[in-house]
Amino acid sequence: MRPQLTTALREIVAAGRGILVYLRGHEGRGIGLLAKLRAMKLQAEGLDTVEANLALGLPVDARDYGVAAKILHDLGVRSVRLLSNNPRKLESLLQHGINVVEQVPLLIPPCEENITYLRTKRERLDHILPHLDAVARSS
Incomplete structure (x- = not known):
């Protein structure tokens, strides 16, 4: 947990x-698990969490x-x-x-x-x- x-x-x-x-559905600040994994790959390459979401064309935080x-x-x-x-x-x-x-x-x-x-x-x-x-x- x-x-x-x-x-x-x-x-x-x-x-x-x-x-x-x-x-439910708030994984990765609302972008979903698959997109979160893609964002984490970009973070491992040097982008921060905000930059990674934006580089994927996703909102910084999509949660409602x-x-x-x-x-x-x-x-x-x-x-x-x-x-x-x-x-x-x-x-x-x-x-x-x-x-x-x-x-x-x-x-x-x-x-x-x-x-x-x-x-x-x-x-x-x-x-x-x-x-x-x-x-x-x-x-």
Whole structure:
């Protein structure tokens, strides 16, 4: 299981309540598994995650979070504490009438294999990842 998902589930258990909305079709920021694999090949050749999607003629992020808002509405949820690093999720929930009282980033310790990817997400996609400042730039 992905570390962010595991951390989110632990947070929900610790709070004693919560909802995890897991949306299918969001693999590779919504471009699908096959395209994600093609993008990963380009990343191995030196492109960052944003450049790779664009080089394939794909959107940087094709995900739509309106379905998540609809699910929350159907469950009677009108206000959430959002466990996510992604500002687009917050914006989308707000646009669809869900009040976000707090956005809590899921700060997973980076490793050598993902530090460049995480920095790109922070610098180019505005993800909330302040803990990366503590990681030496030489990584």
